[in-house]
Amino acid sequence: MSDKSLILVYEGEFTQEITKSVLVMAERNMDYTGEESNIKRKVFNVMVECLQNICKHADSVQEKEKEAIFMIGKESDYYIITSGNYIINSDVPYLKSKLEKINTLDKEGLKVLYKDMISKSEISDKGGAGLGFVDIARKSGEKLEFEFEPINDVYSFFSFKTKISRIKDL
Template sequence: MKYIYDLHKTMLANNLILIYEGEFTQEITKSVLAMAERNMDSIGEESSIKRKVFNVMVECLQNIVKHSDEISDPSLGKYTAIFMIGKKDEEYIITTGNPIKNDNIDSVKDRLDKINSLDKDGLKTLYKEIIKGTEISEKGGAGLGFVDMARKSGNALEYTFEPMSDDFSFFSLKSTVSRQA
């Protein structure tokens, strides 16, 4: 049972206030958002900060629900997604992770690099371009999620792809929202 203590120490050391690992559905997403909102309410967080954090969380969770790739490799077992939110003195850190097909990495990386290269006005312009010229994909998205995360957080999106097999990697995404209004 030492692992529970080790997990607790890890959560404290990394200022994590909520971790969920498992299947992500719309219902579970609503529950995770409600728990995070209650936590921010309990510490008296400013409403403008809560809105930004909530918006980024929604986009992160929708990204998992709509875009996680199902692993079809029996040697890897069942991999699910993870969501974490942490709070430091000056910022909230929202981190997600989910399996992704290696074939999809380049397009995700290109999109994130483009978004991270833009300033506030550039992000606003890209957002408008996507709204005007994009159709909804079969997964239900128009490609606005990452752009919206960058716009609302005001910070670059950090990411990694950890190889899992020849076909899959684990995609981790971190968004930081300042607690300064």
């Protein structure tokens, strides 16, 4: 893990309790290393969004009940947050187009989209209004990296990665 600059890796079933534990461990690590509070806040917010996406939106594949992976790494200039979970293939086109749209927007465009989504506040059947990825893009200031790996006729594995700069905003 140290060779790859990984702070924390968790693979398995994700529950609200496990999510809390992952957040506490990552926060302790950032406290221990003396990370600046504004950077900690951004990393923590992005972690919460990624973990909530897994808890709310991961689909179960046979005996693998909501199994997923979450990793956080630290390089000299960035924290890298990576997550992955199974999703139903029929959900891939919608999610892919949503992520691609987010990646076309600049800071101001993301702000407008966020406000627009809040005003419409359409809650999905899984409990989200779709703000998470927009919020991640706003907090990170980076393009979202993602991939969908087909597993079989029913499921794909959704991999998601974002970076948070450790360099102060100018």
